[in-house]
Amino acid sequence: MLSGFCPGCLLNTVLETETSLALGSQIxxxxxxxxxxxxxxxxxxxxxxxxxxxxxxxxxxxxxxxxxxxxxxxxxxxxxxxxxxxxxxxxxxxxxxxxxxxxxxxxxFAENGTLSARIDNYRDKPREAAALIAKLARAVAFAHEHGILHRDLKPGNVLFDSAGKAFVSDFGLAKWLQRECDLTQTLAILGTPYYMAPEQATDSRGVTGGADVYSLGAILYHLLAGRPPILGETPMEVLHRAATEQPKSPRLTNARTSRDLETICLKCLEKEPGARYVSAAALADDLERFCVGDTIQARPVGLASRAWRWTRRNPGLAALSVLSVAL
The missing domain is CATH 3.30.200.20 (Phosphorylase Kinase; domain 1)
Incomplete structure (x- = not known):
């Protein structure tokens, strides 16, 4: 291959030239x-x-x-x-x-861009971050009530208008809950790995509203910690780590994060859908309680519970651990 030659870049350039309509065109x-x-x-x-x-x-x-x-x-x-x-x-x-x-x-037309460009604005304002995710969760709950899962919630799909109002956008991976057909590709991994629920990587057709709850929690985590909950060198590494590792406490990188908000965030990011909030509406309720200073419903997960959940997800590794201790 020629030094400095990038076939992918050339292909993208060709596609952009061939697929862009001339500005001023009338549609x-x-x-x-x-x-x-x-x-x-x-x-x-x-x-x-x-x-x-x-x-x-x-x-x-x-x-x-x-x-x-x-x-x-x-x-x-x-x-x-x-x-x-x-x-x-x-x-x-x-x-x-x-x-x-x-x-x-x-x-x-939301002229003030996406949440991706505003993430750093929330790190020192955890209550504002909570209020934003509560509003997004209400929108997601509305979609769920009308039979639609989003499946690609991420900062780039949250838009702001000139007044600073936030909107959920881009239902390109949406799934209708009450329809037999799913128009997304059967073998494709649907979603954005940094914000995607573990089960979505293995069964995109069988996901429930819990996948969107996970994504909302991942966005909240990014706002608080300044980075997504799970990192990796490649998308597949991110997906593997998301399925097997617990995210670090957001308080480790942002002391302004309260224990209650951390508890809410980490509940969303539980590996098992059943351990998360039962609905996006329930998540919004807890975030709103936090915002006004009321007692939240979520409770921190202790080390014993986390160990038990890890054992259920990794029975082979757990058996090896027990065997090594016995020997």
């Missing part, structure tokens, strides 16, 4: 103003809508996916999921349409 009643972001399946533009006259975010499927019926169906399912949820903390969808055979949808 039905929308004029494209600038590209905001792109992902594996779609591209988001800042656009101007004619009627009503306003700036919106316009998400379109990448042309390279138009020949894949599965990709088109998944994109439409994402739009349907997001459009079905009318909640003050879920980014509102304005319209769903199609242009020259390519599906798209328009939504509120």
């Amino acid at each position: 039905e009643e929308y004029e494209l103003l600038s590209e905001v972001a792109r992902g594996g399946m779609g591209i988001v533009y800042r656009a101007r809508q004619r009627v009503p006259s306003r700036v919106v975010a316009l998400k379109m499927i990448l042309p390279s996916h138009l020949n894949s019926a599965g990709a088109v169906d998944r994109f439409r399912a994402e739009a349907e999921a997001a459009a079905s949820l009318d909640h003050e903390a879920i980014l509102p969808i304005y319209a769903v349409g199609e242009h020259d055979g390519a599906p798209f949808y328009s939504m509120k």
